[in-house]
Amino acid sequence: MKKTDSPDKRLRLYEILASVLIFAILIGWALALNLTAGDRELTAAQKRMFAVAEVTDVLADNASPDTWTEGRRIGQQLLEVKVLTGEHKGAVLEAANFLSAYANVDAKVGTKVIVRLDVDEQGELYVVSVPAYNRAPVMLGLALIFAALLVIIGRKKGVMALVGLVYTLACIWFIQVPMILRGAEPVLVSIIIVALTTAASLLFLTGLSRKTLCAVLGCVCGVGVAGIFAAVSGSISQLNGFNLPEAEDLVLRATQDTVRISGLLVSGILVASLGAVMDVAMSISSSCWELRQLNPGLPKAALFRSGMNIGRDAMGTMANTLILAFAGASLNTLLLFRIYGYPAIQLFNSDAIAVELIRGLAGSIGIILTVPLVAALSAALMPPAKGRPAKQR
Template identity: 30%
Template sequence: MKLTKRKMNDTIWILTLAISILLIFVGNRIVSKDLDLFVESDSAAAKANVVEIIGEQQKDYSLGGQEFKNRAILFKCKILNGEQRGKTVTVSQILDESYAPLKEIELKDKVIIYNYPSEEFGTEWVFGDFARLNVIIWMSLLFFVLMIILGGKKGINTILSLSLTCLAVFAVFIPSVLNGYNIYITSLLTCIYTIIMTLLLVNGMGKKTLATICGCVFGVIVSALLTVGMDQFLYMTGYVDEHSVYLHMMNVENPIDLKAVIFGAIVIGAMGAVMDVAMDIASSLYEIQQHMENISFHKLVRSGLTIGRDIMGTMSNTLVLAYIGSSFSSVLLLITYTSSMTELLNREQIIAEILQALVGSTAILLTIPLTAVVCGILYTKKSETSTEIKKNDEK
């Protein structure tokens, strides 16, 4: 019987992985139809390696009655990708005093350059930015190695689920938004897909997984209903910053629903916190039931609520601080150019951030009792196969 259960668990894992990949592939083909992304332009970007520093030039100019120096470092670099790979070109790095300071180019730096002629300094290419992706890749590899060392098989499954989640968002959800699909529906489908796929890959099939899925789906539905309901009272337009304006102008005939974009951001953002809370409750109550097999439904639910009270404070703080941190620069700028606190707090951009935090925190609060009740029903239910299911959950 052990072997049969193990084979069943492996079969579910393989099916979950295969179906998840298939859904992403098919979903991407459907939502990306007739959608052109990353289209190369005349000023196409290229990655290059700095091979020689030629020198520098300086130009003076006035802006708003003030004098500024426009300094440029001229250098040669070898293109590392694209049609012009291997070609050595001359590039100018413009260091403008009126903008943020940049690190000056040095030999062997990896940079991103644009095929955009600079008449002022006589170069065909201009410096765009430093190539930072390699550093992030190495840091990601370190994270993955630590995940595997500390998490073992579950660490590998976590990496797989994280990768599939990112693919679902960037390969399906985002193209669906840009191609005019209903954002309300695609947001919820993305959340449900992520919840089921993640929990089946990481925990396998079992009561603990089922209880967590129920709690997560309920939390996502709560956040969706709250967001739609509050929109009736807040009169949101979706124009929270300059990026919203650009999104609206991308397709004037069939513009992106900016209010739905806010909905998607809130629901997907809340999903992560809700999943964390539901998993904490389900896992904790499962361990309690393992060590107290005869525990009653009421005692188990009461234990879940007690654990939930300890979790809700830190999780709500985590959610609020995450949203504040992500928009910290915008908040600083708005405070500088706002005459009063009342005006600041009534700005749509600030209201959207507060709404995200409140909806996510409310979803967490309501997810706790529901998950506890579902765990109480599933964990205390007597059946002939309870022992086998427990062993399957432990794996």
């Protein structure tokens, strides 16, 4: 007799086809959005030349420690640097390096730095400034350590999680950002990105199953609730993207790039809350799935209650995580408010604090409402097996 493919093999084939389709959509969409960027006139920033250089000699150094800035050296250095990258690789140049409390690249012989280069009227190459240390090796090293630990500890799941993370970052950089720059509504774009990245990440991680479906639907709904809460709260309190710290720079660019700045606040909240909401959604859905496998006859109501109990534990820690993340981002602002002694009425009504409060609370509300959503979806989409009585505990 001819053997038919097992359900597991067919399911695996569907997973591969779905993954290929998702990647094809991403690549096609990204190419359509980014290939036309070459027709635009280069910005002033794009015309600047930057390169990695190594300090070969310190020709002069009058910098000295400053007691007001915890001993940071303030002053000026005259450096000899050798360009290591770019079209001017190998060039040896002199560079004036100004050290202040904020721009402080205190160079020594052997230090790798980033230099900004330009050409004068006589066609001679010179160093405009030394804006930063060369931090790329450190950043790359941290990323490699993270990826290695994820793969070593997570094994196959870790590899899939890494693929999902790369997919998410690619969606944000190659789809979300270009679409917003083209004048698309930021909130709508973010909803699409949330749906795409959630479906892809969980599909890569757990494959096609009802467990994945419950988690995806619950996550998208939870993030949507967070966005609705943020939009309503922002509208009532007169807060939008124009109240963000970067709004002024964006306004200057909006004449060329028709960016809809007002929607950027809610758009950012949707993306920022995605990770925590996805974590809660997957935890509940996965736990309910395991309960159903262990006890096929467990009634829907009992499965819902179990999902709620599991979700309550995850809810508290994830809400704290989100609130603390936003609190940490505004720590410097809180310090300044305490230093200047602003009254509470000014503190809670300032743009900086109000925006962070809405971000943290909207994301946390999304997490809280994700719990019953995923529990209900799991109970509905993971029905008890007929004729299989529930196991007694």
